[in-house]
Amino acid sequence: MATSSEPIKPIEDVRDISAITYGFMASKALFAALDFDLFTRIEGGIAQVPALARATGISENRLVTLLAALKSVGLIAERGGRLINAPATSKFLVAGAPGDFRDYVRLVNGALGYETFRHLSGALRGERVFPDKGFYEGLFYSAGIGGQQFSSAQHSGSLGPAHLMAKRVDLGGRKRLLDVGGGSGAYTLAFCTANPQLKATILDFPQTEETARKYVQQSGLTDRVAHLAGNAITTDWPKNHDVVLMSYVWSAVGEDDIAVLARRAFDALPPGGLVLVHDFMVDNTREQPPFAAWYLLGSVLDNPNAVCLTPEYTEGALKRVGFKVEGTEVMLPGITMLTRAPKPA
Numbered sequence: 001m002a003t004s005s006e007p008i009k010p011i012e013d014v015r016d017i018s019a020i021t022y023g024f025m026a027s028k029a030l031f032a033a034l035d036f037d038l039f040t041r042i043e044g045g046i047a048q049v050p051a052l053a054r055a056t057g058i059s060e061n062r063l064v065t066l067l068a069a070l071k072s073v074g075l076i077a078e079r080g081g082r083l084i085n086a087p088a089t090s091k092f093l094v095a096g097a098p099g100d101f102r103d104y105v106r107l108v109n110g111a112l113g114y115e116t117f118r119h120l121s122g123a124l125r126g127e128r129v130f131p132d133k134g135f136y137e138g139l140f141y142s143a144g145i146g147g148q149q150f151s152s153a154q155h156s157g158s159l160g161p162a163h164l165m166a167k168r169v170d171l172g173g174r175k176r177l178l179d180v181g182g183g184s185g186a187y188t189l190a191f192c193t194a195n196p197q198l199k200a201t202i203l204d205f206p207q208t209e210e211t212a213r214k215y216v217q218q219s220g221l222t223d224r225v226a227h228l229a230g231n232a233i234t235t236d237w238p239k240n241h242d243v244v245l246m247s248y249v250w251s252a253v254g255e256d257d258i259a260v261l262a263r264r265a266f267d268a269l270p271p272g273g274l275v276l277v278h279d280f281m282v283d284n285t286r287e288q289p290p291f292a293a294w295y296l297l298g299s300v301l302d303n304p305n306a307v308c309l310t311p312e313y314t315e316g317a318l319k320r321v322g323f324k325v326e327g328t329e330v331m332l333p334g335i336t337m338l339t340r341a342p343k344p345a
């Protein structure tokens with residue numbers, strides 16, 4: 001298993017504590033900047049405070065304060081009286097940019113993530129935010145947010161990693177992919193595009209189907225992608241698929257349901273079939289990487305039985321139901337890992 005493994009250095013200075021306690025304010029500055037699409041405006045040439053104030057409707061004094069916060073974390077800079085985006089800002093936080101994932105940052109982390117973390121201490125005590133529902137049904141698909149909005153935002157965050165995974169995992173010899181908790185279908189689309197012989201089924205809650213259908217249609221893949229609306233824990237899985245993918249699904253359910261998903265994958269696949277589990281995972285010592293560790297804290301919010309996923313845990317859950325694990329590799333460095341496991345022939 002490949003991970004970066006320099007141990008995390010214990011902090012010694014009070015400023016290191018300050019960096020943590022103030023850190024959420026920087027996140028909020030970024031989310032607010034995206035609410036006003038500030039970086040797109042700067043990229044488009046609105047490079048001075050008065051013009052930016054007019055374009056956004058933010059008064060100059062307030063805008064200057066926001067810009068100071070954005071400069072302090074390197075998202076933008078001011079050179080010769082003109083505002084400019086940092087290279088990564090231009091590439092990922094501007095409308096039409098190649099890696100544009102503004103909606104993921106603004107909605108999934110900024111709106112939903114930030115709001116749900118308000119409940120963290122209660123969740124650690126074992127309180128449930130939505131006693132009768134799971135994380136997604138309760139938090140993301142409730143009135144006011146809506147599956148469509150969440151799923152579109154998730155799509156903008158998943159496109160990059162999906163493309164990467166489709167390049168790394170060769171499904172050239174496979175016929176059908178079952179994308180469990182497939183959401184907007186980002187991974188299905190990437191795999192189908194990379195493998196012209198492949199067909200796929202996206203299984204997810206009904207609230208996501210319309211969004212997935214839209215993206216499938218836009219990609220011209222309607223004849224190769226089917227949709228199955230249901231709950232992956234209770235809805236019957238089709239049996240005629242030779243690959244099962246679960247991306248960011250194990251971190252959305254508790255330990256009991258992880259065991260159910262592993263078992264269901266094994267039962268659904270033919271001998272030689274392949275399961276792919278892609279998720280936020282920390283290393284086996286559960287010390288790092290930070291983004292994965294922080295994200296996994298979020299899974300406690302509505303799952304008292306949520307698991308702090310590691311390669312060892314994931315591989316163990318798959319081995320217990322009979323898979324022969326090939327290994328776990330880093331997918332998005334510092335964030336996600338992928339475990340591959342065939343069902344013995």
Ligand SMILES: C[S@@+](CC[C@H](N)C(=O)[O-])C[C@H]1O[C@@H](n2cnc3c(N)ncnc32)[C@H](O)[C@@H]1O
Nearest residue numbers: 136158181182183204205231232233247248252
């Ligand atoms: C973070 S999103 C990831 C979506 C997609 N796999 C991707 O990587 O882009 C997690 C998805 O799992 C789905 N999900 C979670 N629990 C589920 C369940 N019990 N049954 C079906 N889908 C589920 C959610 O609806 C959501 O679309």
